[in-house]
Amino acid sequence: MNKLSVGHVLSGVFVFLVQIILFRNVSLEIGERYALTVLVYPLVILMLPVNFSRTILLVSAFFVGLMMDWFYDSVGVHAATLVATAFLRSFLLRLLEPRGGYRIDSSPSVAQSGMLWTLRYIGILMFVHCLLFFAIDAFTLLYLDRILVNAILTFIVSYMVAMLYMSLVRY
Amino acid sequence: MSSLFSAAQKYAHWLTFVLLEIVAFTLIIGFNQSKRDIFLHSSSVYAGSIVKQTAQISDYLRLKDSNEELLSENARLLRELISQPRSAPTTSLDSTEYPYEVMPAYVVNNGILSIRNHFTIDRGRRDGIDKSMGIVTSDGVVGITKQSSNQFTLALSLANTDIRLSATIEGQEYFGTVSWDGGRYDRLRLTGIPKYAPISRGQRVVTNGYSTIFPPGLDIGVVDSYRIDKNGAFYEVTVTPSADVSQLGYVYVLKDNFAAERAAVETNE
Numbered sequence: 001m002n003k004l005s006v007g008h009v010l011s012g013v014f015v016f017l018v019q020i021i022l023f024r025n026v027s028l029e030i031g032e033r034y035a036l037t038v039l040v041y042p043l044v045i046l047m048l049p050v051n052f053s054r055t056i057l058l059v060s061a062f063f064v065g066l067m068m069d070w071f072y073d074s075v076g077v078h079a080a081t082l083v084a085t086a087f088l089r090s091f092l093l094r095l096l097e098p099r100g101g102y103r104i105d106s107s108p109s110v111a112q113s114g115m116l117w118t119l120r121y122i123g124i125l126m127f128v129h130c131l132l133f134f135a136i137d138a139f140t141l142l143y144l145d146r147i148l149v150n151a152i153l154t155f156i157v158s159y160m161v162a163m164l165y166m167s168l169v170r171y
Numbered sequence: 172m173s174s175l176f177s178a179a180q181k182y183a184h185w186l187t188f189v190l191l192e193i194v195a196f197t198l199i200i201g202f203n204q205s206k207r208d209i210f211l212h213s214s215s216v217y218a219g220s221i222v223k224q225t226a227q228i229s230d231y232l233r234l235k236d237s238n239e240e241l242l243s244e245n246a247r248l249l250r251e252l253i254s255q256p257r258s259a260p261t262t263s264l265d266s267t268e269y270p271y272e273v274m275p276a277y278v279v280n281n282g283i284l285s286i287r288n289h290f291t292i293d294r295g296r297r298d299g300i301d302k303s304m305g306i307v308t309s310d311g312v313v314g315i316t317k318q319s320s321n322q323f324t325l326a327l328s329l330a331n332t333d334i335r336l337s338a339t340i341e342g343q344e345y346f347g348t349v350s351w352d353g354g355r356y357d358r359l360r361l362t363g364i365p366k367y368a369p370i371s372r373g374q375r376v377v378t379n380g381y382s383t384i385f386p387p388g389l390d391i392g393v394v395d396s397y398r399i400d401k402n403g404a405f406y407e408v409t410v411t412p413s414a415d416v417s418q419l420g421y422v423y424v425l426k427d428n429f430a431a432e433r434a435a436v437e438t439n440e
Contacts, residue, residue, distance in 0.1 A: 029417050032355040035283045035284050054184035058184060062191045065195070073289045074282075075198045077199060080192055080195035083188065083192055087188045137285050146354070
């Protein structure tokens with residue numbers, strides 16, 4: 001496990017605060033049936049260095065998710081989702097591994113890994129996160145249309161915001 | 172031994188993953204309902220005050236709408252007051268004479284994403300608010316309080332598949348249950364109205380006062396459409412709610428002054 005830079009910590013805290021203060025108040029009703037929100041907090045976990053300890057990553061994801069649940073009044077839903085997303089991250093990182101392997105201190109960002117790599121990495125994990133979030137929240141497939149539409153709407157907006165941030169960070 | 176250690180290290184994150192998911196899902200399912208309710212949600216003091224601070228930003232944007240709403244509500248009350256017969260002598264204005272106490276509150280956190288939506292109001296136990304109290308706006312019923320901290324209260328929104336309201340069609344004896352099916356926000360479902368009840372589109376669906384949560388006659392919505400349900404004995408009525416739960420600002424909490432007395436009588440039976 002390599003050490004976290006100050007940049008990582010500050011960036012994580014920043015994203016966390018933006019989610020709670022700004023995006024928590026954003027939930028748009030689409031038509032009379034669907035709604036979307038912006039979920040950027042998965043970036044707190046997704047931005048961590050490629051070689052970050054997987055176990056500590058999962059524990060961090062659990063606590064970040066639990067903090068989100070605290071603000072969203074959704075007992076355990078964000079925690080369960082973010083832990084699953086963090087777990088899948090290690091598999092995706094292996095899948096997306098460049099031919100020469102990752103640099104020992106590599107972090108996912110546009111500056112370090114390139115635009116195309118980041119688009120795929122964030123895109124896949126963000127989509128999985130949004131889908132899992134609405135599925136776990138409903139806890140039944142009775143509301144499948146609602147789960148899918150809300151997840152896709154939320155994914156589109158969250159993906160754009162997340163990519164904007166990922167192309168701005170420098171460390 | 173070293174291979175055992177490396178194997179443990181290799182699978183540590185699998186174990187951690189499974190353990191953390193078990194904890195999270197235990198919380199979600201509500202392994203123990205009362206424990207789940209104790210979980211620190213935004214009606215707890217710290218999250219509550221942060222939530223309240225950030226809600227103030229959007230408050231300014233809604234200020235004009237809120238004022239207009241209050242103005243039209245005042246006008247309506249004034250109209251009712253003027254049209255009242257003058258003869259009725261007011262014996263006393265002591266608050267204990269009124270069956271319901273009405274307390275204004277402000278919605279500081281409101282969710283619409285889930286199928287079990289909640290909202291948080293800025294009043295709590297120190298204001299005398301407890302669980303199972305009705306919440307209304309000038310338009311109609313919007314929710315029921317679920318749990319209070321000292322300063323905040325979490326409430327079930329009408330857009331919550333767990334909510335059940337005892338309701339009746341205005342002017343009729345028959346009563347049924349209003350719930351939300353997790354579909355459109357502007358559709359509620361009223362079940363339990365017998366099929367021989369006279370029903371038509373546009374009739375008002377109101378609370379029936381069979382519980383101490385709401386007094387009788389408060390607007391829930393209007394009949395949009397209806398059909399006989401599968402069993403053939405009852406109507407399944409689609410109701411358009413009077414109040415828009417996705418746009419909540421100022422609300423009123425209804426506290427039944429005689430709730431304890433009534434509960435005592437009903438349980439001593």
